[in-house]
Amino acid sequence: MRKMLVLAALMASVTGLSRAARAAGWNMPVGVTEVSRDVYGLHMVIFWICVIIGVIVFGIMFYSLFRYRRSKGAQAAHFHEHTTVEVFWTAIPLLILVAMAIPATATLKDMYDASEAELDVMVTGHQWRWHYHYMGEDITFFSNLDTPREQIDGTAEKGENYLLEVDQPLVLPVGRKVRLLMTSSDVIHSWWVPDLAVKKDAVPGFVNEAWTRIDEPGIYRGQCAELCGKDHAFMPVVVQAMEQEAFDTWLAERKQEAAAAASGVDREWKLEELVERGEKVYGSICASCHQADGQGTPPTFPALAGNQAMMDDLDWHIDVVVNGVSGSAMAAFSGTLNPVDLAAVITYERNAWGNETGDVVQPAEIQALIDP
Amino acid sequence: MWEVVKSVLSAFFGVQREQRRRRDFEQGKPGTFIVVGIVLAMLMVIVVMAIAIMAAG
Amino acid sequence: MAPNLPPKAPLEHSQSVAGSPAAHEEEHHYRSGPLRWLLTTNHKEIGTLYLIFSLSMFLIGGVMALVVRLELFQPGLQMVQPEFFNQMTTMHGLIMVFGAVMPAFVGLANWMVPLQIGAPDMALPRLNNFSFWLLPIAFTLLLATLLMPGGGPNFGWTFYAPLSTTYAPPSTTFFIFALHMAGISSILGAINIIATILNLRAPGMRLMDMTLFVWTWLITAFLLIAVMPVLAGVITMMLLDINFGTSFFNAAGGGDPVLFQHLFWFFGHPEVYIMILPAFGIVSVIVPTFARKRLFGYASMVYATASIAILSFLVWAHHMFAVGLPLVAELFFMYTTMLIAVPTGVKVFNWITTLFRGSITFETPMLFALAFIVLFTIGGFSGLMLAIAPADFQYHDTYFVVAHFHYVLVPGAVFSIMAAVYYWLPKWTGHYPDERIGRWHFWLSVIGVNLLFFPMHFAGLAGMPRRIPDYALQFADFNMASSIGGFLFGFSQLLFVWVIVKCVRGGAKAPAKAWEGASDLEWTLPSPAPLHTFETPPDLRGFKFH
Structure with missing residues (x-):
């Protein structure tokens, strides 16, 4: 009875400990979905299995290290194999693992069932x-x-x-x-x-x-x-x-x-309007590679400021931004930016950081290119 | 042959009686053990795969 | 230990050969100065070269880790920019795996395999020389990429395509070349070790008479030959994608980035065992010596090593649980991964049963071996947790994984190498390593390594991804603790260097059998082992093995 009480107290303090650990952000979050709760459950079960095995194995190890010290006069025994024991400690982990695999399989199947999504x-x-x-x-x-x-x-x-x-x-x-x-x-x-x-x-x-x-x-x-x-x-x-x-x-x-x-594709845009809008688009999309000052990080991400090839060839510039460059880090943006943003950012790049081409790219041109 | 299979299976499990091991090493040919080992390893893959397919069912 | 002593004849024989005029004449063939080291075909000298190379790579890779830990000491970007940070994490991984741990084991094999099987040298001495000298060239090239335009490799040591192909810095081609050379070196080294073990064992030594260190290396060598060509294949495909316009891994050209990961991990998982099986062998040799008791379950140790080796080919996709594999594949790889815990557990149980009712002393090599058992097992536990695929979705690519593999590699593989160095230094130099500095080195390393890696479990569970130079505020305390531990661990390795240098220069003289409980063949040779040993193979019929 007392043993039971001690065990219960131990369990309570241990669960309390794991709750405290979670609250302090030391453990996996329980989460807010059924799956995340299942996963947390699996995590804690396998964790406690490891803890129990660890306590037993390390307990025997440290007991042996302490008890059979030569400085205390320990004499070495001569046994070096024992088939029953070996069968036993191979079979037990195998059974634990099979027991663990069953709930893990169920959760995994649940995670993979994406049918009937709303x-x-x-x-x-x-x-x-x-x-x-x-x-x-x-x-x-x-x-x-x-x-x-x-x-x-x-x-x-x-x-x-x-x-x-x-x-x-x-x-x-x-x-x-x-x-x-x-x-x-x-x-x-x-x-x-x-x-x-x-x-x-x-x-x-x-x-x-x-x-x-x-x-x-x-x-x-x-x-x-x-x-x-x-x-x-x-x-x-x-x-x-x-x-x-x-x-x-x-x-x-x-x-x-x-x-x-997306509106305004059909109307005529002024240079200042496009540059103003383009600066915002550039800041959130392009600047992470080509840098806010247009200097890029060559050789992977070329500089745009003072890029003569870009300034000389407007069609190529548009093509690069709209369709990307195959085999390089430059992605195609036709699918992710609307024609107004595309026109704005190209115009901005041609008129910022001393790139004074004066070119104005109209959204309608881009629209015609993407959707002829 | 059955003895070889038994020996290989106990090697997979990792436990073997000393007399049997001694007998295998003194009388057996390495070739048979290697062939049986490969066949049984493939069989193990197939069994695990079958279990996975059934579980995914 | 008297019954374990060999018959007298071979002992005297090898000593007399070493000291005979014939041997001296032989030594005169050697050049002096640096050319001697460049052209040597002696397994002991090449072993020494490997070990020195590995130690220098360990220190270089360690400095890179300290750069990483310094940046992660606090949230925010303080010391380095993300570009350089990524180069540091990548290079640290590559150097530690291919430059420190693997060459250290090859160096130990070079020194100890011939001595433990009674062979005069490695079977293929010139090949041995070649496979060593490929390494300094490969790693000079790899390190040189840091100075090239665009910087060195920055895509992680797993170099997943297309980040390592289409989006990689121009120096990637040099990285591929360097890795090819390191791979050739490993394959040649493995061929040499297999040839030596299978052909040059002294008469009377059967396979099941070999020490566990020789056994684990035999199996490791087969793993190396099996998977190194796969690595060579995958980096060649990268080379073609980068320079010749193919699209193996480029989705835009119809390629498949996931194929890269399958190929990489088909190499990579056996590679993980290549770095731990020889460690099992070392610990299986050291623990019986200082417990003065035969290794428990020798045969099952051999079987477990073979099982782990076979299973290592069947678990690769557990590194890819989040990549979008079909359900059946997830289940298959989850089951096989769980299976691998069984033979690994058997090994730990056997070591502990060897300790049980032994007569134990705690010299420095034993301390490292015991720490290996405990801390490697902790790494094994987190490995078991990672095997549970649904939970792995939460662990994958977080610091939990970083904690896991550092536990098996640092207090695992690296501690076993340190244990081996302390254990065999008397045989190599003829002097005992300084026990006092050794103990300091051990305790500082153990404290440092746990302070470094244990908090990473918590950081990972709390949600910190790996390979990030800056992190959210809730991870700050864990990272600060890790960084302090990292510096403690890093700087205590200077003690290791000190012990080695001191031991080479002098110290307490070691007898032939430097450790009371040692019983393997190398301890029948004088300390330091002369340049040429077992020139006439010892007759081991009737020798009582392990």
Whole structure:
């Protein structure tokens, strides 16, 4: 009876300990989906199995080290094999592993069953930002790191969500099964939100599938998990889960904004207008490689400031931005930027940092190029 | 032959009686053990694969 | 230990050969000065060259790790820019794997395999010389890429395409060439070791009479020959993609980036065992010596090594659980990965049973071997956790993985190498290593290594991805602890260098059998072992092995 009590107290203190560890951010988060709770459960079971085996094995080891010290006059025994014991300690781990494999298989099958999703979101990894496309809703946007450069360089106080904040989070409804389709436009990225227990590689040329059903509204933060180049640390994932109604409202607003942003393809734009808009696009999309001052980081990312080849050949410049350069790090932007943004950024590049070509590229020209 | 299979299987498991090991090493030919080992290793792959396919069912 | 002494005849015989005028005449053929080291075909000298090379690479790779730890001491970018940080993590990994751990084991094999099987030298001495000298060239080239325009490799030691092809710096072609050379060196070294073990054992020594160190190296050598060509193939495909316009891994040209990972890990997982099997062998030799008791379950140790080697070819995709494999593949690789825990567990149980009812002393080599058993097992536990595929989705590519493989590689493989150096230094130099500095080195290393790697488990579980130069604030404490541990561990290795230098220069004289409980063949030779040993093979019929 006393032994039972001691055992119970031990278990209680141990579970208390693991709860405290979780609260302090020392353990895997339990998360906010059924799958994430299953995964947490598997994690804790295998962890405690390891702890128990460890206590037994290391216990015997340290007992032996202490008890059979030569300095205490220990004499070596002569046994060196024992078939029964060996069979026993080979079979026991095997049984533990089989017992472990069964629930793991069940959870894995669940994670792989993305059927009957109510909402599909295409997630595309770019160097170094995520792009979301709500399939069938015609809503697309980039999600960029929103932490100011000064905080990274240490000239400003770091905020609470340092490096885990974005300009536009992925907004998802709670209680609905959302299928995430992952791909990449350049190198391999990996989309990871610990609270959802979703981590899936975004591989160029492949579309991977994952799914989630979030239980509670809230903001869940993660980041790219696969080394994807110099700004790998600076492409967080933020998911904002909201109730269905709020989500519907958000969806409607986004549609209106998108329509407004894409409008104006047909009208004649002035140089100043395009340069102003282009500067913003450049800052959020192009500057991570070609730098804010247009100097690039040669030889991988060429300088744009003073780039004579670019200034001399307008058609080539447009082609590079719209269609990318095969076999290089330059991606095609026709699928991810609208014609107005494309025209604006090309115009900006031709008229910034002392590139005084005076060229104006009209959105209509780009539109004709993409969609003849 | 069955003795060889038994010996290889116990090698897979990692435990073998000393007399049997001695007998294998003194009387057996390495070639048979290697061939049986390869065949059984492939068989093991097939069995694990079958279990995986069934589990994924 | 008297019953374990060999018959007198071979002992006297080898000594008399070493001291005979004939041997002196032989030595006159050697050049003096640097050319001697360049042209040597003696297994002991080449072994020494390998070990010195490996130690210098260990220090260079260590400095790179310290750059990484320095940047990660605090959140924010302080010391280096992300471009350089990525080059440091990549180079650190490449240098430690291919330049430090592997050559150290080859060096130990060069020195000890002939001595433990009673062979006069390696079977192919000139090849031996060639396979060593490829290494300094390969690594000079690899290090030189840091100075090239665009910098050195910055895509991680796993160099996943297309980051390492389409998006790689121009120096990548040199990186491929360097890796090719290191690979050729490994293959030639492995051929040499197999030829030596299978052909040059002294009369009377059967395979099951060999020490575990020789056994594990025999199996490791087969692994090397099996997988090094796969690495050569995959980097050649990279070379073609980069320079000749092919599209093996370029999705835009119809290629497949996931194919790269399959090929890489088909090499990479056996490679992991290449770095740990010889460590098992070393520990299996050291523990019985200082427990003064025969190794428990010798045969099952050999079988377990073979099982691990075979299974290592069947588990590669557990490094790719998040890449989008089909469900059946995930299950297959999860099951096989869990299976591999069984033979690994058997090894640990056998070591501990060897200790049980022994007569144990704690000299420096034993301390390192015991730390190996405990800390490698901790790495094994996290490996078991990583095998559970659904949980791996949370662990994958985080610091949890970094903690796992550093536990098996640093207090695992590296500690075993240190144990081996302390254990065999008396045989190499004729002097005992300084026990006091050795103990300081050991305790500082153990404390440093745990402070360095244990908090990484927590950082990973809390959500910190690997290979990032800057991180969110909740990971700050773990990283600060890791960095302090890293510097402690790093600087305590200077003590290791000191012990070695001191031991080479002098110290307490070691007898032929430097450790009381030692029973293998090398301890029948005088200390230091003369340049030529076992020129006439000892007759071991009737020798009582292990």
